[in-house]
Amino acid sequence: MVTAPNDPWLRQWLVVGAVAAAAALGAAPAASGAADLEPTSGGDVQIETSTADGSDVQIETVQLDTDPGDGALEEYDPWEPFNGRMFTFNRQLDRFVLKPAGTAWDKVVPDEVQRSLKNALKNVGMPKRLVNNLLQGKFDGAAREFGRFILNSTLGVGGLFDVAAHAGVEASDEDSGQTLATWGVGTGPYLVLPFLPPLTARDGIGFAFDALLDPINYVAPFAADFARSAGDRVNERSLNLEVFDDFEAATLDMYSAVRNAYLQRRQKAVRE
Amino acid sequence: MRRGAFIGLVMLGFLGHLWLASPASAGPRERVSEIVGSVSAVLRDPALQDTGRHLERQARVRAIIDEGFDFEVMGQQALGGRWQALTPAQRDEFVGLFAELFKRSYTRLVLRFLGERTTSYLTESVAGDRAAVETILEGGKDGRLPVGYRLADKDGRWQVVDVVIDGVSLARNYRAQFERVVRTSSYETLLRQMRGNAP
Numbered sequence: 001m002v003t004a005p006n007d008p009w010l011r012q013w014l015v016v017g018a019v020a021a022a023a024a025l026g027a028a029p030a031a032s033g034a035a036d037l038e039p040t041s042g043g044d045v046q047i048e049t050s051t052a053d054g055s056d057v058q059i060e061t062v063q064l065d066t067d068p069g070d071g072a073l074e075e076y077d078p079w080e081p082f083n084g085r086m087f088t089f090n091r092q093l094d095r096f097v098l099k100p101a102g103t104a105w106d107k108v109v110p111d112e113v114q115r116s117l118k119n120a121l122k123n124v125g126m127p128k129r130l131v132n133n134l135l136q137g138k139f140d141g142a143a144r145e146f147g148r149f150i151l152n153s154t155l156g157v158g159g160l161f162d163v164a165a166h167a168g169v170e171a172s173d174e175d176s177g178q179t180l181a182t183w184g185v186g187t188g189p190y191l192v193l194p195f196l197p198p199l200t201a202r203d204g205i206g207f208a209f210d211a212l213l214d215p216i217n218y219v220a221p222f223a224a225d226f227a228r229s230a231g232d233r234v235n236e237r238s239l240n241l242e243v244f245d246d247f248e249a250a251t252l253d254m255y256s257a258v259r260n261a262y263l264q265r266r267q268k269a270v271r272e
Numbered sequence: 273m274r275r276g277a278f279i280g281l282v283m284l285g286f287l288g289h290l291w292l293a294s295p296a297s298a299g300p301r302e303r304v305s306e307i308v309g310s311v312s313a314v315l316r317d318p319a320l321q322d323t324g325r326h327l328e329r330q331a332r333v334r335a336i337i338d339e340g341f342d343f344e345v346m347g348q349q350a351l352g353g354r355w356q357a358l359t360p361a362q363r364d365e366f367v368g369l370f371a372e373l374f375k376r377s378y379t380r381l382v383l384r385f386l387g388e389r390t391t392s393y394l395t396e397s398v399a400g401d402r403a404a405v406e407t408i409l410e411g412g413k414d415g416r417l418p419v420g421y422r423l424a425d426k427d428g429r430w431q432v433v434d435v436v437i438d439g440v441s442l443a444r445n446y447r448a449q450f451e452r453v454v455r456t457s458s459y460e461t462l463l464r465q466m467r468g469n470a471p
Contacts, residue, residue, distance in 0.1 A: 250377030252449050256451070265440060
């Protein structure tokens with residue numbers, strides 16, 4: 001019988017190796033984003049951006065795309081048949097395990113406690129965000145993450161309360177996948193694995209490296225770590241019950257809707 | 273004579289005020305604020321809070337969306353390159369089905385999220401006949417939710433042509449779905465699914 005490895009280093013490198021092999025089979029150029037504004041008139045145009053109170057107005061002259069229909073996100077999915085089967089499995093897992101667990105959790109646990117748990121788990125993940133901010137040269141972001149950790153760990157009672165956000169110290173949510181993107185690594189193929197959220201090959205490698213930066217992995221045995229991850233997923237699912245239901249009701253093709261939504265959000269995260 | 277001139281001046285001033293205050297001259301941010309404000313007013317109307325009046329609340333929100341969104345431009349964006357191959361009658365059919373699909377979905381989202389949250393306006397960007405207004409929805413379980421509105425100037429009036437929720441453009445998301453359905457089945461299957469999604 002195969003048992004899960006208890007050595008966190010071995011565990012993480014097994015995942016890295018698997019995803020790197022997948023990435024080597026077909027890396028694609030980084031998905032290019034499209035301009036947010038695509039006026040129907042082409043040539044040079046002036047973009048005027050102002051804040052809500054009109055106090056900060058910036059004007060820049062750019063040449064914009066003339067094709068109103070262009071600018072679609074590149075969705076590189078050469079493994080769609082495999083991904084589709086994995087997606088169906090994960091969807092069944094969500095329907096029969098995560099959603100019922102999330103619903104029960106939502107009924108039993110007050111919203112404030114759910115948010116506090118989310119805050120605490122996020123606080124523990126500071127090393128990942130700090131290191132990736134530094135690797136991307138975002139020193140301001142790194143300073144904010146460190147400051148948030150100190151504030152939330154102390155005044156926020158071990159991270160239960162996001163005191164830093166109230167003080168105007170915003171998070172800089174960087175991860176290894178975004179770091180790789182900043183370094184010019186292409187997204188690679190879209191990838192769906194059982195029990196995991198959607199990934200690209202690049203983000204999969206990043207995900208494995210992020211696990212190496214998670215301090216819990218070094219102090220908790222595999223079973224406890226798995227329980228924490230499962231608990232995190234249930235809590236997150238509980239916080240998004242209605243969003244998921246509405247998203248599902250609004251789609252014609254769930255697979256492509258989830259793929260596109262994931263890729264768009266990642267593109268935005270890399271840009272920020 | 274002097275009385276007539278005076279009355280004429282007053283009328284001119286009154287009509288000028290109406291013209292300046294008319295929706296046709298509202299900028300992108302004002303337009304979004306108008307739409308969001310109208311929806312919020314419906315959601316917070318004490319007379320419509322009763323569970324039995326849910327359908328009426330829904331109908332009013334749909335009417336506001338109908339008036340504030342340009343579904344022809346949205347539909348064209350969502351269908352992508354295939355739009356050029358359609359006849360005018362087919363385009364009308366598609367736009368009609370798309371409008372119904374979007375209104376059902378977006379009304380549901382709006383009813384669930386807009387009422388219990390406040391909207392803060394961040395920036396407005398204008399480039400020719402297109403604009404982007406960035407907002408933040410605050411409150412609720414998930415804290416802050418960035419929502420962006422993309423608008424197009426149609427005959428002097430700004431209309432919403434896309435909504436970007438936390439980085440996800442609804443028009444692009446629909447486009448990905450429609451492309452896959454057409455690729456794996458056919459355009460006729462897409463229309464059938466859009467009709468089949470109707471209540």
